[in-house]
Amino acid sequence: MTATDLTTLNTPPSTRRSRALLWMLLGIVLALIFSVVLTVHVAAGGITDAASISKAIAAPAFTNMLGMNVLVGLAAVLFVNQTGWGTLRVILTVGAALLIGFILMLLISHDPLKAYNALLTGPLSRTNRWGSWVEDAMALTLVGLSITLVFRAQLFSLGAEGQIALGAMAAALVALYVPPLPLGIHIPLAVLAGCAAGFLWGMIPGILRAYLNANELVSTLMLNPIAALIYSFILDRIKPKSAGFTVSEPLTAALLPRIIDGTRVTTGIFFVIAAVIITWLIIQRTPLGYEIRTIGANIKFARYGGIDTKRTIVLAMSVSGVMAGLTGVYLALGIHQKLILGLSGGLAFEGIVVALLARNKPLAVPAMALLYSYLRVGGPIMQTDASVSLEIIRVIQSIIILLFTADGLIVFIQARRTKPKPPISEQDAAHIAEGAAAQP
């Protein structure tokens, strides 16, 4: 063993902690620089010279934009902090998927370079596009958190779609029909209603799974169209007679205030930040979170240790529903400011990719939501600018899932190797070895 080996082995934890802190600080500094550059680029419509900076600062809501971008940068730092070298795997996977997407585009597009340029730079080319990105990432963060909760318990749920619809409906009904209240009361009331709707809709598949052992994949999938139909049924009843489309009256009460002109970025960001922290707290710092993590890690051990596994399954699904319901609230009160058909636009499946890439770590979710939203916003720009279908984005999404989980193969093998999971022989054998060793 060399001297260096010894020193790294003997590094006391305190030194390691201060080193990690140093890296963290460096990351934060980089993030701040990045956010300033990003803000100037977007606000000034591209950085050309020093004048761009003053132009950007003069732009309306520059401070708020800068604030949002700081959060974007911090999300990235947090992600690296949470996943460590796993970051590299994410970058490689997404890179490979984009490459495959590019190859596909070579086949179907006349000008693939233009298309990819639109996809990759488009979202930052105008303030409103930048806004779409950030707005969408906020919704996606909430859905990603929802999926994270169920994945942590080794369950599956594709029910976010329905939970979002009903959450949005509940919040909008509160906004529409509860007599005007101060925002500080009205918004929380609407949020509460949306969360409750998500909780209940998430509880159904949870109960079916826990007590009847009914496959939650099928039940959550079937509950989506039912929720969508309930949603459209109510919408039919409350829409103004004059409306040609199925759309509610514009909401006027309980709206989340918009904070950047020309975008739909709202104070909903505070809800999102709170949701990330709360989800992290639930998973890492509450007895329920311990139960969820433990049934996910080994459900037999959980039962042996005295955890009520059925109750935990129901609660994991329900709390996941709360996060999805919150997504609905955000969409209704923050983005659309009314109820429309197809409000969520397939967010549930996107949430799976986000949770997968974030490795089910709540604090890693925002960065992955931003990453994926970037593609989601780039898609339509690519479609308009280069006549390439925005659906290419979802093709890339499916490739990411395939690559990332097959890529899990390496992890899988490593896990297998360290996990002594003997048939009978090894235990038998270990037993024998002691006997043999005891012999002269």
Next chain:
Amino acid sequence: MNTNKQKRVIIEAKAVTKIYPNGVLANNGVNLVVTQGEIHALVGENGAGKSTLMKILYGLERPTHGQVFLRGEPVQIANPQVAIRLGIGMVHQNFMLVPSFTVAENVVLNTEPTRGITVDTAKAIAQTQALADQYGLQVLPEAQVDSVPVGMRQRVEILKALYRGADIFILDEPTAVLTPGETRDLFAAIRNLVNQGKTVIFITHKLREVTEISDRVTVMRDAQVIGTVNTNESDERMLARMMVGREVFMVVNKPPVKRGKAVLQVRDLTYVAESGKVALDNVSFNVYEGEVLGIAGVEGNGQTELVEVLTGLRAAAHGTATLDGKPVPSNDPRAAREVGIAHIPEDRLNNGAAISSSISDNLIVDRYYKAPYSQHGFLQLEQATQNAQAMIEQFDIVTSNAENPLQSLSGGNMQKVIVAREFTAQPRLLIAAQPTRGVDIGAIEFIHQQLIDKRTEGLAILLVSADLQEVLKLSDRLLVMYNGHIAAIFPDPTAIAEEDLGLYMLGAKQQSADDMEALQ
């Protein structure tokens, strides 16, 4: 039985050694000679190396050193397909059958007779029937396997091997799952096979079966062959001595027992497995404060079920168990823990731990919801970490950090984590099942000392172990379980002749109910 002495050797293992990748020595220079047309019994305790040897003969494992000879020729048995081609058939303990298929379908699977593109069912049935008739293996070729009794399923397995042309049959504890009547039928069938020139290797724990059916018997212990004898020249006492060995029992530094009041009282406890097998059969005993009650026995004689009923993992069919006079909660592990039962489970990787979770998480599974680990609705991580650090120190767990995943530890240290958790649960009764299985000597010594210390402090301990040395060393009293019931009670384990113990464990002896009542 065969009297012809000029049998030629059909299969032979010469100096076979098997070292598993994890360094475990399972067979140590093993020699086995089986002659054509004999019934060769292979006996030995759990983990003596019988299974490994048979797996080598059937191509499920490759020997590290040594050579297998078939009819005098060296052979490389790379996988079971090769074994089948060489005429070696194996009847596994857990049957390799497709439950929804008929008997005939199972027999011909993957070598189906066909007519055009379809399976010729009539022919399959006829072939099965013919084979069954020839060897006296009575089966219903058209019955679905999951609807026929276990004994018939076993005959189906034998027919499968016959259909594929087997000459040598390895039967792995074939009577473990059979009723006495079915066992008789099986023995008749085995004699029939041998009369028609087949050879049978018969693995068992039951001495009576050895003397009843075999021509010769090989005894294994501690990865080695102790000897091969002609059955008619041996007796049960001799075989029991060979199996159990004559180790001098370790002198333990153990203060004299100070028995207090009865903590656990078990009366007529009965458990019926999902398969319908009566796994636990009217078991009654007490465990007292300040004593270690040991339960000895070959594995699979009801010990697992006993422990799982007592710890709330299963519900008994009838009978009672009370702890300090209060009934032990049924089917509710948390409630069982809360009345004061701690449990070191026999299968530590499947039940006792979550290997991907951190050490500190593994250490609080029974207490995370209580103060000080949870307060005001939140987990108090510092408390969990402190708890973990205290236990790491107290139980000498080798790790750099309490937040490391459990899977980063060695087997012995993993077991110490479980032991630490259960010991510090402040139980009234500690149930320790196979507490030192698969752990290194150092950890064994440590865990043994902990058990003795706790007992001396007044804890009631129920120790279940397949390791005879362990139960004899630690127990203040000893029960022997056989086939779901208590075969014997020994008030003083140091006074037991090992030979006697062997006879009770292997079902050759049984104390009378009155004797046992007197010894409670």
Next chain:
Amino acid sequence: MTLLQNVLSGIFSAAFLGAMLRVTTPILLPSLGALISDRAGVINIGLEGIMLSAAFTGATVGAYAATAVDPSIAAWVGFGAAIVVAVLVALLLAFFHLQLNGDLILGGIAINILGSAATIAIGYQLTGGRGGGSLGLAGVQMPIVDLPFLKAIPAIGDGLYTILGSQNIMTWISFLSVAVIWFLLYRMPIGKHLRAVGENPDAAASVGIDVRRVRYLALAISGVLAGLGGIHLSMGYLNGFTRDMTAGRGFIALVAPALGGGTPFGTMIAALLFGAFAGLETRLPSLLPGVDIPSQLPQIIPYAATIIALVIYSYQRTRALTARARRFEQQRKQEPAPTPSGPSD
């Protein structure tokens, strides 16, 4: 009273039964696909995506072929291309799971996303970005099997003709598939191997069956069946491809085998039941004239039926397990426990 009569006579009318068979077809075919993958122990969650891929390929290739050859031949060209694509997509899933050790469920979800997105994207490029996804080419249809002789049967002839006389060939193929799958599973060696692999892979491997190869085959066959379902959607049920036209049928199909007790004919009954509910969906308003039914109510029926069916099935299975345990207990009480009888010396 009259309402009920209306409903009943409506449900048991020949027209309804004919329609029911039509709407059952695209549920039955993927259900059989789910069945065969299920029986091999590799549940195919990707049926929806495979159906979409086949629906799109069939309609598109068929339409292009129709510009060169006779439409009746072009339809079959589309048919062939659709099957090839369906099998390829199914094999992609098989490779991912069996070779790369990927998670089967996540893989299936990815296939569904891929099927939905790729069909829309390619359609978009082919149409040059025009909305509606119309190729501007005439759609092709799989042929109708016209059986005029049915009319000649006295008394029931007309009704019979309405039910069976002019069904699309895909409907006939779907019901024929039930028999074919049954024959394959229960009569052919490969079917037996497939079931053995699904029920007890160790047992199958112990007699030399290549488990992985059998599972590849099972997924490929489930791909063919889902593909046939897709073809019916775009070249039988409707005339052309529209985005996400499967509308969850690939998911409903996942429940049918379990409800049908894991057999082809049971699965068919379950699919017919779903078909009946789906048929009811379109006819309920006309069956109940004058009643103000919200348009969503009938649409909910198939999904609600799936959930209810899942609940009933799971409940019964759970009860069957406990009942079995109870039976053993009772048996035991009847015959007293054999007293331990060892020689006591």
